[in-house]
Amino acid sequence: xxxxxxxxxxxxxxxxxxxxxxxxxxxxxxxxxxxxxxxxxxxxxxxxxxxxxxxxxxxxxxxxxxxxxxxxxxxxxxxxxxxxxxxxxxxxxxxxxxxxxxxxxxxxxxxxxxxxxxxxxxxxxxxxxxxxxxxxxxxxxxxxxxxxxxxxxxxxxxxxxxxxxxxxxxxxxxxxxxxxxxxxxxxxxxxxxxxxxxxxxxxxxxxxxxxxxxxxxxxxxxxxxxxxxxxxxxxxxxxxxxxxxxxxxxxxxxxxxxxxxxxxxxxxxxxxxxxxxxxxxxxxxxxxxxxxxxxxxxxxxxxxxxxxxxxxxxxxxxxxxxxxxxxxxxx
Amino acid sequence: xxxxxxxxxxxxxxxxxxxxxxxxxxxxxxxxxxxxxxxxxxxxxxxxxxxxxxxxxxxxxxxxxxxxxxxxxxxxxxxxxxxxxxxxxxxxxxxxxxxxxxxxxxxxxxxxxxxxxxxxxxxxxxxxxxxxxxxxxxxxxxxxxxxxxxxxxxxxxxxxxxxxxxxxxxxxxxxxxxxxxxxxxxxxxxxxxxxxxxxxxxxxxxxxxxxxxxxxxxxxxxxxxxxxxxxxxxxxxxxxxxxxxxxxxxxxxxxxxxxxxxxxxxxxxxxxxxxxxxxxxxxxxxxxxxxxxxxxxxxxxxxxxxxxxxxxxxxxxxxxxxxxxxxxxxxxxxxxxxxxxxxxxxxxxxxxxxxxxxxxxxxxxxxxxxxxxxxxxxxxxxxxxxxxxxxxxxxxxxxxxxxxxxxxxxxxxxxxxxxxxxxxxxxxxxxxxxxxxxxxxxxxxxxxxxxxxxxxxxxxxxx
Numbered sequence: 001x002x003x004x005x006x007x008x009x010x011x012x013x014x015x016x017x018x019x020x021x022x023x024x025x026x027x028x029x030x031x032x033x034x035x036x037x038x039x040x041x042x043x044x045x046x047x048x049x050x051x052x053x054x055x056x057x058x059x060x061x062x063x064x065x066x067x068x069x070x071x072x073x074x075x076x077x078x079x080x081x082x083x084x085x086x087x088x089x090x091x092x093x094x095x096x097x098x099x100x101x102x103x104x105x106x107x108x109x110x111x112x113x114x115x116x117x118x119x120x121x122x123x124x125x126x127x128x129x130x131x132x133x134x135x136x137x138x139x140x141x142x143x144x145x146x147x148x149x150x151x152x153x154x155x156x157x158x159x160x161x162x163x164x165x166x167x168x169x170x171x172x173x174x175x176x177x178x179x180x181x182x183x184x185x186x187x188x189x190x191x192x193x194x195x196x197x198x199x200x201x202x203x204x205x206x207x208x209x210x211x212x213x214x215x216x217x218x219x220x221x222x223x224x225x226x227x228x229x230x231x232x233x234x235x236x237x238x239x240x241x242x243x244x245x246x247x248x249x250x251x252x253x254x255x256x257x258x259x260x261x262x263x264x265x266x267x268x269x270x271x272x273x274x275x276x277x278x279x280x281x282x283x284x285x286x287x288x289x290x291x292x293x294x295x296x297x298x299x300x301x302x303x304x305x306x307x308x309x310x311x312x313x314x315x316x317x318x319x320x321x322x323x324x325x326x327x328x329x330x331x
Numbered sequence: 332x333x334x335x336x337x338x339x340x341x342x343x344x345x346x347x348x349x350x351x352x353x354x355x356x357x358x359x360x361x362x363x364x365x366x367x368x369x370x371x372x373x374x375x376x377x378x379x380x381x382x383x384x385x386x387x388x389x390x391x392x393x394x395x396x397x398x399x400x401x402x403x404x405x406x407x408x409x410x411x412x413x414x415x416x417x418x419x420x421x422x423x424x425x426x427x428x429x430x431x432x433x434x435x436x437x438x439x440x441x442x443x444x445x446x447x448x449x450x451x452x453x454x455x456x457x458x459x460x461x462x463x464x465x466x467x468x469x470x471x472x473x474x475x476x477x478x479x480x481x482x483x484x485x486x487x488x489x490x491x492x493x494x495x496x497x498x499x500x501x502x503x504x505x506x507x508x509x510x511x512x513x514x515x516x517x518x519x520x521x522x523x524x525x526x527x528x529x530x531x532x533x534x535x536x537x538x539x540x541x542x543x544x545x546x547x548x549x550x551x552x553x554x555x556x557x558x559x560x561x562x563x564x565x566x567x568x569x570x571x572x573x574x575x576x577x578x579x580x581x582x583x584x585x586x587x588x589x590x591x592x593x594x595x596x597x598x599x600x601x602x603x604x605x606x607x608x609x610x611x612x613x614x615x616x617x618x619x620x621x622x623x624x625x626x627x628x629x630x631x632x633x634x635x636x637x638x639x640x641x642x643x644x645x646x647x648x649x650x651x652x653x654x655x656x657x658x659x660x661x662x663x664x665x666x667x668x669x670x671x672x673x674x675x676x677x678x679x680x681x682x683x684x685x686x687x688x689x690x691x692x693x694x695x696x697x698x699x700x701x702x703x704x705x706x707x708x709x710x711x712x713x714x715x716x717x718x719x720x721x722x723x724x725x726x727x728x729x730x731x732x733x734x735x736x737x738x739x740x741x742x743x744x745x746x747x748x749x750x751x752x753x754x755x756x757x758x759x760x761x762x763x764x765x766x767x768x769x770x771x772x773x774x775x776x777x778x779x780x781x782x783x784x785x786x787x788x789x790x791x792x793x794x
Contacts, residue, residue: 058442060442062442065397065438066434069430071430072408072426073404073428073430076407076423076424077419077422077423077425077426077427078423078427084408084412084415084416084735085412088412091741094408097405098401102401102756105394105397105398106395106756109391110763113391113766292419292424292495293420293490293496295496296421296495299424299496300428303428303431304431304432307432311439314435314436315435315439318443321443321451322446
């Protein structure tokens with residue numbers, strides 16, 4: 001195989017691996033953040049609800065968040081130019097993300113240690129941190145799709161992606177709660193699921209139209225041969241899955257809504273990857289221009305590619321150790 | 332202040348605050364490994380209760396460590412974009428390794444360590460604790476590989492204005508790496524063992540559960556008596572390496588201005604006040620010929636003086652470097668002395684444990700020693716990082732060329748934000764740690780049946 005082919009294979013493998021890490025992060029920490037967002041809707045006196053909600057993610061949120069850290073490191077190594085461009089251009093947003101993750105992470109552990117007087121305060125910090133993290137990630141998505149454009153139109157677009165990410169995470173969180181809880185809280189979670197699903201689907205439609213109209217992605221990439229067909233195919237799957245989620249909630253399924261929501265996210269992110277490619281930052285930086293040399297990409301593939309299956313294995317083991325419904329915290 | 336100074340200030344703030352926590356996570360998880368192994372091997376319930384007691388401190392500490400680590404992963408891109416682009420092919424790669432290999436191991440098993448008692452067998456629990464300890468130590472490894480490469484970059488060449496890796500073995504095993512990794516790892520171990528000894532001494536001083544804490548005190552002491560002297564040896568080796576690979580840093584931490592003539596030994600200043608403007612020490616207390624011995628391990632070894640370097644290539648803040656180094660080394664010797672002396676006292680009182688409890692000043696010394704390893708670690712990092720200036724990648728990229736093109740106002744705002752968060756985090760930690768200290772160990776804890784699976788479909792809540 002000649003060098004150019006190897007090089008291009010390697011950078012595309014890394015584009016795919018980063019996509020895998022991103023989707024693992026978004027789905028796993030997405031439901032953590034969603035649970036946090038929904039906890040804001042539980043009033044002061046519903047401490048038991050909040051205990052159950054937070055307990056349902058208590059053992060796994062740390063590992064879930066770690067996908068973001070792994071993603072950051074892998075992006076830094078495999079595509080240093082993209083890491084540098086995105087983070088320095090989105091300075092304020094990244095600081096908001098860091099701040100929100102500090103709030104969420106500290107509050108979820110400190111609420112256990114805090115006295116009864118301060119528990120509500122920490123719960124609210126936890127919820128607010130989760131909400132702000134979703135908002136920050138929504139801004140990153142919107143900015144990425146518009147190729148870091150400034151202007152009112154882009155601002156409006158970013159606003160919609162923010163609502164989309166917040167409601168999408170709320171959907172993951174709500175369906176996770178359907179799976180992990182029982183009784184009254186589960187019924188409430190079903191109601192949340194329906195509302196969040198409607199908002200998510202609505203935003204997804206607006207974002208799709210918006211991308212076509214204002215983004216370099218829509219005007220350039222989507223007109224490439226075959227791309228639009230793939231997107232339509234993904235859209236059909238997404239529509240079918242959305243119907244399945246509604247059906248499963250109506251039928252009172254425990255696992256179906258969460259599984260459906262995960263597939264919904266998966267199709268959206270495949271759509272995102274297809275839309276961005278071959279750019280990493282649309283209109284500014286291609287995968288090829290941002291990629292490290294082959295020596296780095298090979299070495300990283302050996303290091304990270306090999307441990308990725310192991311990482312996933314013990315993550316699964318961890319989920320299994322804490323499988324099943326959360327039961328009441330009062331004892 | 333310029334955007335560069337602000338970015339440096341932010342880096343200093345976030346790293347100085349962050350490193351306080353991982354050093355205890357590394358050592359306390361390693362300590363828990365030992366404690367849990369003792370529990371599994373001997374079946375002595377004291378060790379089970381110790382595991383439960385210290386793991387609560389680990390949880391609090393781990394939490395602050397995780398959340399304060401997040402800025403570090405991203406601030407190379409936000410504040411040092413030009414560095415990230417220039418050095419990312421190696422540096423970013425290594426940070427990626429840390430995230431994938433170390434953090435996931437820690438985070439993946441931490442839930443089981445904290446909440447898994449009764450849900451997994453004690454053997455599996457010990458395995459999980461070992462994985463957390465291993466994960467945090469792998470983290471030390473990769474972070475120190477990355478940092479030591481900044482000190483003594485090897486295995487790379489400049490291609491298209493960026494550093495491409497030509498030889499991974501020499502980049503990873505760069506000259507500073509063996510010293511950097513081991514000195515930091517032992518610093519972390521020493522910190523945790525001092526904390527365990529100090530907290531145990533506090534209870535013994537209060538005559539609260541003295542028998543229980545005698546176990547942890549003695550165990551920490553044994554470990555310290557091994558670790559503290561090794562750390563001094565590693566410190567000496569690191570110093571030797573610095574004089575060989577970063578002579579300007581070596582000269583700066585010793586206030587050494589003029590290269591010694593051949594056939595003579597360089598004088599060592601025990602105490603001095605280096606003055607960069609005058610390019611000399613304002614005053615100094617010197618030991619003739621000693622610096623050649625310390626820096627080169629030979630009586631007439633050549634030690635380059637600072638005046639051999641252009642002022643623009645000299646590290647800044649010389650008094651800070653000079654005294655940070657002395658505080659670090661002083662703490663190292665102090666802790667070794669304290670560990671040896673106390674070991675002797677424990678040995679003498681081996682037949683009457685109460686005699687040890689009567690040595691109140693010795694116990695108090697351990698309580699007061701708790702902050703010392705933290706101070707030493709911070710000083711060590713100041714020596715390492717400030718001493719590398721004006722370079723970010725030694726000899727290859729200057730710090731002033733590394734900074735992002737971000738408005739100073741944005742950087743100031745984020746500094747204020749981080750400072751506020753850190754105050755709240757530190758205050759919360761101390762409030763909760765005080766509660767933990769007041770509550771003390773639960774001496775009625777009985778280990779759960781092994782393994783307990785009363786209802787496989789429910790997640791029991793254990794805190």
